[in-house]
Amino acid sequence: MNNLPYAIAEQFATPVLAIAPLGNGLINDTFWVKTESMQFVLQRINSTVFPKPLNIMDNLLQLNQHQEQNPNRPVKLKIPALLKTLAHNDFYLDEHNDCWRALEFIENTESLEMLANVDQAQQVGLALGHFHSLLSDLDSSLLHDTLPGFHVAPEYIKSYQRVLTTTFVQSDPDSLYCAEFIAGYKHLAVDLETAKARGLLALRVIHGDPKLNNFLFDKDSKKIISLIDLDTIKPGLVHYDIGDCLRSCCHKQGSNEFDLELCAVILESYLSEASTFFSAYDYDYLYTAIQLLPFELGLRFYTDFLEGNQYFKVTDPKQNLNRALAQFKLCESIIDQELAIKTLIKQLRR
Numbered sequence: 001m002n003n004l005p006y007a008i009a010e011q012f013a014t015p016v017l018a019i020a021p022l023g024n025g026l027i028n029d030t031f032w033v034k035t036e037s038m039q040f041v042l043q044r045i046n047s048t049v050f051p052k053p054l055n056i057m058d059n060l061l062q063l064n065q066h067q068e069q070n071p072n073r074p075v076k077l078k079i080p081a082l083l084k085t086l087a088h089n090d091f092y093l094d095e096h097n098d099c100w101r102a103l104e105f106i107e108n109t110e111s112l113e114m115l116a117n118v119d120q121a122q123q124v125g126l127a128l129g130h131f132h133s134l135l136s137d138l139d140s141s142l143l144h145d146t147l148p149g150f151h152v153a154p155e156y157i158k159s160y161q162r163v164l165t166t167t168f169v170q171s172d173p174d175s176l177y178c179a180e181f182i183a184g185y186k187h188l189a190v191d192l193e194t195a196k197a198r199g200l201l202a203l204r205v206i207h208g209d210p211k212l213n214n215f216l217f218d219k220d221s222k223k224i225i226s227l228i229d230l231d232t233i234k235p236g237l238v239h240y241d242i243g244d245c246l247r248s249c250c251h252k253q254g255s256n257e258f259d260l261e262l263c264a265v266i267l268e269s270y271l272s273e274a275s276t277f278f279s280a281y282d283y284d285y286l287y288t289a290i291q292l293l294p295f296e297l298g299l300r301f302y303t304d305f306l307e308g309n310q311y312f313k314v315t316d317p318k319q320n321l322n323r324a325l326a327q328f329k330l331c332e333s334i335i336d337q338e339l340a341i342k343t344l345i346k347q348l349r350r
């Protein structure tokens with residue numbers, strides 16, 4: 001109870017009746033707060049990862065403005081509103097100079113850790129496609145890059161190689177498996193960035209972290225009504241988002257296999273919303289993205305494990321190693337199903 005940020009929550013609304021940790025994010029600290037008149041979400045932005053929290057706020061404003069400029073367009077997703085402090089500021093800086101902000105709590109919704117059926121999978125595809133298509137005419141250069149290098153896979157390879165110059169890969173089988181997997185597949189890291197540099201893939205506005213539990217399902221209608229965790233909205237490739245969404249939604253826990261059926265449902269519904277802006281090249285690089293994102297996340301987890309777990313929160317020192325292992329196994333399952341995934345993409349192109 002003493003560790004809960006009552007005094008900080010009361011910068012936004014008072015009196016605070018209850019606070020509880022919310023979600024399982026690996027970067028920011030998130031809390032649910034209840035006051036007499038409302039509920040809201042309180043977040044401490046991790047300033048090591050996001051050294052310029054004001055840029056995040058600016059991006060959210062751009063998003064709102066874009067929406068206001070197109071008031072007639074149907075919008076099926078809510079963006080949680082920012083709440084001001086009692087002193088009318090957009091955020092609160094505590095004595096450690098940590099940035100806290102408060103967001104609207106979207107009532108009667110739930111987030112999922114695992115898809116239970118194809119209807120939910122269809123909702124995810126529709127929501128991500130809708131999100132991309134709503135933002136497809138927003139000039140991405142108007143947005144700050146809140147996290148430079150995020151999803152730029154060759155940079156993660158460089159960081160890994162830098163860490164290897166000062167750290168030993170431990171000789172346990174799990175660590176060796178990770179090191180060998182990276183050595184064997186590091187060529188996967190370059191394809192999307194090369195296509196971006198050649199102008200084949202356009203920079204667009206991306207979410208950056210559209211994993212399953214960032215989609216909020218309405219408890220009654222079972223439809224997705226909001227996409228949260230907007231810190232990494234920035235210019236990027238929609239392929240990062242598609243690959244990240246699929247690696248999170250189609251990951252069979254336990255076996256670490258890639259669920260091709262769910263992938264088919266998500267991609268089909270995604271494309272039904274995204275077809276307005278999706279180009280032939282965008283299709284060409286879909287498989288590359290599906291294969292890359294679990295590899296990239298495994299690489300990020302493993303590098304952090306070797307560095308002593310400085311980036312992703314852990315509750316035990318081997319957690320990032322185990323997370324890496326699960327991502328590499330998932331990537332392996334994707335590679336095993338390459339032909340089937342490519343056949344699926346070919347069918348969806350028609």
Ligand code: GN1
Binds near residue numbers: 028211
């Ligand atoms: C981080 O903190 P969270 O869980 O929202 C990470 C994502 C990873 C995810 C893996 C800014 O997101 O890229 O996919 O962990 N976010 C950042 O669970 O690095």
Ligand code: MG
Binds near residue numbers: 025209229
């Ligand atoms: Mg996130």
